[in-house]
Amino acid sequence: MTNTWQDIKNANLVIVMGGNAAEAHPCGFKWVIEAKIENGAKLVVVDPRFTRTASVADYYAPIRPGTDIAFLSGVIRYLLEQDAIQHQYVRAYTNASLVVKEGFAFENGLFSGYNEETHSYDRSSWDYELDEQGFAKSDDSWQHPRCVINLLRQHVSRYTPETVSRICGTPQDKFLHICGLIAATAAPDKAMTSLFALGWTQHSVGSQNIRTMAMIQLLLGNIGVAGGGMNALRGHSNIQGLTDVGLLSNLMPGYLNLPLDKETSLDEYMKTKQYKPLRPGQTSYWQNYRKFVVSLQKAIYGDAATQDNNWAYDWLPKLDVPMYDIIRAFEMMNNGQLTGYICQGFNPLQAFPDRGKIRRGLSKLKFLVTMDPLDTETSRFWQDFGPQNPARSAEIQTEVFQLPTTCFAEENGSLVNSARWLQWHWKAAEAPGEAMSDIWIMSGIFHRLRELYRKEGGAFPDPILNLTWKYTDPVEPDPEELAREMNGRALADLTDPATGAVLTKAGTLLDGFAQLRDDGTTASGCWIFSGSFTEKGNQMARRDATDPREQGIAPNWAWAWPANRRILYNRASADQDGKAWNPAKPIIEWNGSRWEGIDVPDYGPTVKPSDGVGPFIMNAEGMGRLFARDLMADGPFPEHYEPLESPVENVLHPKVRSNPVARVFASDRAAFGTPQHYPYVATTYRLTEHFHFWTKHALINAILQPEEFVEIGEVLAKEKGIEQGGWVKVSSKRGEVVCKAYVTKRIKPLLVDGKPTHVIGVPLHWGFTGQARKGYGANTLTPSVGDANTQTPEFKAFLVNVEKTGAPAA
């Protein structure tokens, strides 16, 4: 979230698209209700199904799964046609005026630089035209044909209301009504908030779905302001924390990139990370990258990381492929290239696409270690549970070690919520049975590994032998001690380079990442968390709910990264002179000598408005990007591509039907179905009664939603002779699910390119362990396809068939 949960109440328009906030985030959804009641806000829902969120919406429109970019590009076209944009904001704070270099092109569904053999782009043409000093050229008159706003206008011109309706199946009148509601928030004192979740990310174009709405928000001047923003509602209480500390296969803590094979030295690695300002006088905060990397290395390797050994750069793993994500991991497992798997707090047999492939992969392992508080399906993949898990145990040689762990309520620690708050929690109960904390288990594995390396040497013992492990209790380091390590401390006296005066004494916990250095005198395990545990104590444990102006900031409740800032880009909440766009809900304003307000400024606190420093300080040009330069794998502008499994051609460019750079392995491509055999569009999702695959282990949740079902519209049900509550078989090229049918008015056939298209809803909660009734699992059906940028699987749009059937054998 750029903003906070509480801040949603400041919105004038709440749009829920690519998510189902009421259903999946019922507690946070109270702020939407608050916006409606206290702020007179309207709630708009765009979703293939009439969801629980839609049940309390002011306006609902249906959409075919996987066509959000077409819808949103149509919105951009509408805003530009109607001139319903926040002009002053767009001109001053976005790259609308910057000139794109010659050579950039978009034709027949492809951007310039496409390589058909590698399925990837050479992105060098996706950039600005630079002047002699290396700054991007700008045309404030917006006359230049290659200035961003004109290229954008041209790019979206194809997305007329007719075309949007033809692709999305959304009736034109509903589409245009929503365009009108959105356009009204271009007024400087009006804000729209976008609430989304996995309904946008789990597509082959997931990142671009989100980007399209982000562009709309920039055009409306809704980024950085109260009640605005792009608000990703995370699907798990600590999934934000997972990404923050770098538990993605191509990242290190604090969103630092894991080095690539070709980056053979730290200097080589840093070459692509200089982030020289692209406009005069800009902050370009990533210029500090080296400080964050060196401080991280000091946290990992301590005294062993020195100037002489390039801060132990050689001990970091290097990527020979863009990333070793889960889709790749299971591909390798199936190919026999990955034979051991430590599966910590993860249930891939339920959670990852093409369940059959996951089961086959696990069956080929030499060993599998699972660490989980629950008896997961993954731990039991080898056991025959009937049709829901037809394993042939005798043929599986995988040795499985099932290690029960504590759950969050049985340990101290912090969770990072969607609003980037680090909230400390305290142990409430003893863990049952033999359960041990993840920290205890990981420490044990580390110590035994290190002992083996000490005794036996091995090919490359240095990264393990040199790891610093100076914890009070090395067997089970204390969570507070680990939190202090992530915050970081001074390793030597930090002095003022000008005067030589000591600013921070050696050993002191740092107040924030501004104190980090690249000379080895500071350590920080996760630079964005710096400030969370200072000499003043554990900031995450703060519980003061005081909220100045009652605007949903509550600065003394827990701690938010970065720097306890609650609303990102909040400089953009004020105009060029530093006055709030919306005087009723200011966040920070220029008081003549400094920026003041209810939040920590996302800006130099004393930088004068007249200096012309852009509010988007992380970007090299200081501006919000309507043109993404080379930062997206699949294009600097979003484009509608059909899901990899789709019932129709791409009406915009039939030759380039789907995202040309989506992640698809050849073996997975062979498992795609065609509309001839699988004519219906399916989408998967959660229900309020359950949390993923956990709560089916809890009796009350099992009572509230006991059994697997799919949702089918009345028209299709009638066509297929399917009765309410009757048994159906839903099949994809990859597998089949036999379950009950919920025949509903909430899913209507959509008219897509002149043809009625049926959508089938597949909730995902049931498996074969726990207290609820046994189910096949939605991932039995889903294709193994990754988003071009994040490799997130395409769970939200694929093809199935459905037939009436009888109950499965018990």
Next chain:
Amino acid sequence: MSDLQSQDYVRRSASTLTPPSVRSHEDEVAKLIDVSRCIGCKACQSACMEWNDLRPEVGHFEGSYENPADLGPSVWTLMKFAEHENEQGNLEWLIRKDGCMHCEDPGCLKACPAPGAIVQYANGIVDFISDKCIGCGYCVKGCPFNIPRISKQDHKSYKCTLCSDRVSVGLEPACVKACPTGAIMFGSKTDMKHQAAERIEDLKSRGFDQAGLYDPPEVGGTHVMYVLHHADKPSLYSGLPDKPRISPVVGAWKGFIKPLAVAGIALAAVGAFFHWITAGPNEVTEEDEAEGERVLREADAHEPEKSP
């Protein structure tokens, strides 16, 4: 469910004893359910099971999000989901939390033949006192909202207590505490009506011209009220009665049995006469008689009406 201080009673089933009514100074309470901001998450159902320690069976999917499939001796509240297509052809998903309405004039209490098995407290809550329940099921017949259910395990009748145990110590009912969107509110009936009025105004401004409060006068009003977008058609909400009526069966029963009861009172009067002769006057008898007549009048008044 639990027998609180009898001084809290204002009504008591099958009893000619006049409740002491010493707590009549207490505010009448009400639970207000704003269906327009209910998201059907079932946190209320979950909290009800937790607080009252109820665990019905893990059931089956039966063609809707409603689970368990019905109210039961262990299911005291249940989210009901109705898919409704309005005149404009737009879908509305009307979600309503079902459970005891805590009528001001409770049909269950009227129908109950077991002395003291059903009581009403000064704060308006209608409660079942399980150890006095004989499991006859008359309360089920007497309820205009089809709420009480008889347990096959112990042959007692059960329903929502409005968390009388929590309310008696100054806490809100468990469902109110758990509701994430504030759709369930609790307080004095007067305050809840004010709350409702604000909500209705907002709903009218959003195009729901018929928004209104459900507090049916046919049962003397209820201590569980709804804010409805379509107050003109309560039955859209999974059959919420448009005009709830206590079943004529209850009326007939009263009509048939009450003369006998009055004869009993007359006999008691005769007895009292002798009592008066031997021990002096006893004023309670007169009050009993008055109460008997009142109940009789009410029973008569209800008799001609038909259940919906």
